[in-house]
Amino acid sequence: MKEVSSATIISGLFNGILKNKLPRKVLQKQLDKHIREKILKNDEYEATESARLFRYYAVHAMYTSFLKNYDKGIISKRLINKVIATLVNSVMLGDNKVHNSIEKFQDKYNQLPPKFLTISPTNKCNLKCTGCYASSKASDNKSISWDLLMKIIEDAYINMGMRFFVVSGGEPLLYRSENKTILDLAKKWNDCFFLMYTNGTLINKEIASQMAEVGNITPAISIEGFTAHTDHRRGNGTFRSIIKAKDQLISYGIPFGLSITATKDNINLLLSENFYDFYFNEFGSTYMWVFQYMPIGREFTTDLMITPRQRVELFKIQRKILIEKKYFVADFWNSGIISNRCISCGKPKGYFYINWDGNIMPCVFVPHFNDNIQTLYNSGRNLSDALFSPLFVKGRQWQSGYKSRNGISVNLLMPCFYRDHYKDFTEIVKSSNAMPENQAAKDALNSHEYYKDMLNFDEQLRKISTPIWEEYIT
Numbered sequence: 001m002k003e004v005s006s007a008t009i010i011s012g013l014f015n016g017i018l019k020n021k022l023p024r025k026v027l028q029k030q031l032d033k034h035i036r037e038k039i040l041k042n043d044e045y046e047a048t049e050s051a052r053l054f055r056y057y058a059v060h061a062m063y064t065s066f067l068k069n070y071d072k073g074i075i076s077k078r079l080i081n082k083v084i085a086t087l088v089n090s091v092m093l094g095d096n097k098v099h100n101s102i103e104k105f106q107d108k109y110n111q112l113p114p115k116f117l118t119i120s121p122t123n124k125c126n127l128k129c130t131g132c133y134a135s136s137k138a139s140d141n142k143s144i145s146w147d148l149l150m151k152i153i154e155d156a157y158i159n160m161g162m163r164f165f166v167v168s169g170g171e172p173l174l175y176r177s178e179n180k181t182i183l184d185l186a187k188k189w190n191d192c193f194f195l196m197y198t199n200g201t202l203i204n205k206e207i208a209s210q211m212a213e214v215g216n217i218t219p220a221i222s223i224e225g226f227t228a229h230t231d232h233r234r235g236n237g238t239f240r241s242i243i244k245a246k247d248q249l250i251s252y253g254i255p256f257g258l259s260i261t262a263t264k265d266n267i268n269l270l271l272s273e274n275f276y277d278f279y280f281n282e283f284g285s286t287y288m289w290v291f292q293y294m295p296i297g298r299e300f301t302t303d304l305m306i307t308p309r310q311r312v313e314l315f316k317i318q319r320k321i322l323i324e325k326k327y328f329v330a331d332f333w334n335s336g337i338i339s340n341r342c343i344s345c346g347k348p349k350g351y352f353y354i355n356w357d358g359n360i361m362p363c364v365f366v367p368h369f370n371d372n373i374q375t376l377y378n379s380g381r382n383l384s385d386a387l388f389s390p391l392f393v394k395g396r397q398w399q400s401g402y403k404s405r406n407g408i409s410v411n412l413l414m415p416c417f418y419r420d421h422y423k424d425f426t427e428i429v430k431s432s433n434a435m436p437e438n439q440a441a442k443d444a445l446n447s448h449e450y451y452k453d454m455l456n457f458d459e460q461l462r463k464i465s466t467p468i469w470e471e472y473i474t
Contacts, residue, residue, distance in 0.1 A: 009034055015084060017067065018077075028067075035059055050472060051337045051412065054319065058338045061328040065286045069255065074284045076253025082215035083255060086193040090163045101161030105384065112348035113160035114387070118168055118364055121149055121182070123356040125171040127199050129234050132298045140170065142356040146177035152354065152373060153189055155383040163192045168364060170356065173202040183210045186217040195220060197259055201238060203245035212252035220259040220289055221245060225269045232265075250284050257287035262314065262331075263304045264293075271310075271317050273325075280327045290318070290331040294365045294419065295450070300440055302453040308461035312468055315413060336415030341402060344417075345395030346387035359437055360386040362395050366418055367437035368429050368445075390432035398424060413465040420461060422454035 013031040017024050039056040040049065066083070069075045075083075090098070105113040122143040125132075144152070156162040169175075172182045173196075186194045193216050200221035203211075211217055221242055224230040230239040249256045258279060262270055269275045270290070279285045292311065293304045306314070315334040321327045330338065343350035344363035353361045358373040360383075370389035376382070386392065398417050403410055414420035417428070429445065436442035444450050 018070070018080065018084075031063075032060060054322075054337045055340075057319075057322045058328065058330065058335070061322045061326045062287065064326045065280070065328045066255065069284065069286050072284075074250050074253070075255045075286070076212075079212065079215050079253050079255065083193070083218075086163070086191060086216045090191050091193055094161065094163065098161040098163060101158060105160055109384070109388075113162075113384070114346045114351050115162070115349045116164040116166060116351045117152075117156050117162060118166040118351055118353045119144075119149075119152065120168045120170055120353075120355045120364075121172065121177075122175040123170040124174045125169060125199070126174065126201060127171070127234050127238065129199075130299065143175060143177055144354075144356060144358060146180045148358070148374065148377075149177070149185065150188070151377065152383065153185070153192075157189070157192070159382060159384050165189075165192060165194050166351070167194055167196045169197065171199055171202065172196050173198055173207065183207075183214055183217070186214040190214070190216060192216065194218070197222065199234065199238070199242075200245040201241040203248055205248055208245075208248040208252045208254060211249075211254050218255050218257065218286075219249070220257045220287075222259045222261075224260065224263075225266045225275070229266045229269065246284060255286045256284070257289065258283075258285045259289045259291065262290055262292045262306055264306055264310075265304070267306050267310050267314070271313055273317070273321070276321050276325065276327050276329065280325075287328045288330070290314075290329060290334075292331065292333050292419070295454075296365060296367055296444060297440055300444060302450065302457070305457065308457060308464045311461065312413070312464050315468075333416055333419060334413065336412040339415075341410075341412060341415045342399055342417060345392045345399065347396055347399055352387070352392070355437065357437075360389075361437065362392060363418070366425075367441035368434040369437065370432065370434055391429070391434045394428045394432050398428060411462070411466055411469045413469050414458075414461060419454075420458055422451070422458055426451070 013027055013034065017027045017031065036056050039059065040052050066075065066080065070077075070080050094102075102113060123140045124143070125140065153165065156165075167182055167185075175182050182194075182196060186192075196217055196219050198219050198221060200219070203219065203221075211219070222234070223239070223242060224233045227239040230242070231237065246256065260266075260270070276288070279288065292306060292314075295302045295305060311334065314331065318329050318331055318334055321329050336342065344352065344366065346352040346362070351363075353364045353366075354373055355361065358375075359369040360371045360373055360376070361367065361369045368391065370391045371386040373383070373386075376386055395417065398421075402415075402417075402421075418425045426445065436445060
C-alpha cells in the first residue's frame with residue numbers, strides 16, 4: 001500500500017505540473033523532493049547512497065526531458081496525457097488487476113514477476129546493418145502469428161501483471177499477420193505502454209498519424225552518430241530518412257527517442273557533449289538508449305567492441321550528462337547502478353526476451369534458450385513456467401550471488417554476466433543444456449579465440465573499472 005500511495009502522489013503532482021503553469025515550480029519541487037526521498041530511502045537496493053543518488057539523477061532526467069519537450073511542443077498535450085495514463089498510472093501505479101496478478105504470482109513462486117517483456121515478432125528488415133545482433137535482412141520472413149502474439153501478451157498481462165512491452169526485431173513496422181501490424185497490437189492493448197525499436201526509415205505521415213491515434217507507443221530510432229556513421233553501417237540515405245521520420249513524429253506530437261550502438265567506429269562521438277546537445281536540444285529526442293556492441297549475430301567480431309578504457313570514459317560522460325544537463329541517457333552496461341545490476345533472466349522487476357521463432361531467452365543479447373513458446377503452450381504450460389527453466393534459474397542465481405559482500409558494494413560497472421563475466425556465462429549455458437539461437441551463437445560459444453578475447457576484455461575492465469567504482473561509491 002505504501003508503494004501505491006507514493007506512486008499516486010507522483011502521478012498527481014505530474015498531472016498538476018502539466019495543467020497548472022503558474023505554480024509549476026512549486027509542484028516540480030514537491031515532485032522532485034518526493035522522488036528523491038523515495039529513492040534514497042529504498043532498502044530494496046543494496047548499493048551505497050552514492051549509487052542510489054545516481055538512480056535519482058536518472059529518474060529526474062527522465063521526467064525533466066518529457067516536460068521540456070512538452071513545453072517546446074514536441075510532445076502534444078493529448079499524447080503526454082496518454083503517456084501518463086499508461087506509463088505512469090498503468091505501468092508504475094497499476095490497478096487492482098495488476099496488483100492481484102502480482103500477488104498471485106508471488107504466492108505461487110515466492111518471488112515477484114518480471115516487470116516487462118521484450119519481443120521480436122519478426123526478423124524481417126529492410127536494412128542489412130553490419131554486426132546486426134539479429135542478423136536480419138529483407139529476405140527474412142520468420143514471424144510470430146497474430147494469434148500467438150495475442151496469447152503471449154495476454155499471458156504476461158494476466159499472469160504477471162505486465163503493462164509494459166518492448167518491441168524489437170527485425171524491423172517491427174514490417175510485421176504483418178492476418179492483416180494486423182504492430183500498431184494494431186498497441187491499439188488492442190490500450191492500457192499498456194509499448195517501446196518500439198525501429199530503424200525509422202518506414203515512419204511516414206500515415207504511420208505517424210496511426211501512432212498518434214493509438215497514443216501508447218514510443219519509437220526509439222536507431223542511429224550510429226550523424227550522416228556518415230549511420231549511412232556507413234545502415235546504408236546510404238538512411239540518416240536522411242531518419243530526419244524525415246522525426247519531422248513527422250514532431251508534427252504529430254509523438255514522444256520519441258534514439259537507440260545507438262557504441263562501437264570502436266563511433267565511440268569518439270559518444271564521448272563528446274556536443275553529440276548529446278544536438279540530439280536532445282535540436283533533434284527533439286526525449287530519451288536515448290546506448291547499447292555497447294555485443295559480438296553476436298551477423299559477422300560477429302570482438303574487433304568492433306569498445307575497449308574497457310573507452311567504456312569507463314563513456315560511463316563518466318553519461319553520468320555528467322545525467323547530472324548536469326539532465327538528458328535521459330541509459331546504457332545497458334554502464335547503467336547497472338540505476339537498474340541495480342543485470343535485469344535479465346526474468347529477474348523480479350526485470351525482463352526476458354522472445355524472438356521470432358518463439359525461443360524464450362534471458363536477454364536480447366543472450367542467444368541461448370531452453371524453452372520455445374509454442375512448445376510450452378502445446379504442453380499445457382504458460383509463460384511463467386519458462387522463467388524456471390535451468391538457464392533462467394542459473395542466471396538469477398548468478399545475479400543474486402553478485403551482490404554486496406562484507407559491507408563493500410559489488411562493482412556495478414560490471415553488471416552483465418555475458419559481457420563482463422564471460423567465463424561464468426559459458427558455465428551457466430553449458431550446465432543448463434541451453435540451445436544456441438543460431439549458428440553464429442553456436443560458433444561463438446565453441447570458439448577458443450572468442451573465449452580468450454572475452455576473458456581478456458573482462459580482466460582489463462576489472463582492473464580499470466574497480467578503482468573508478470571504489471572512488472565513486474565513496
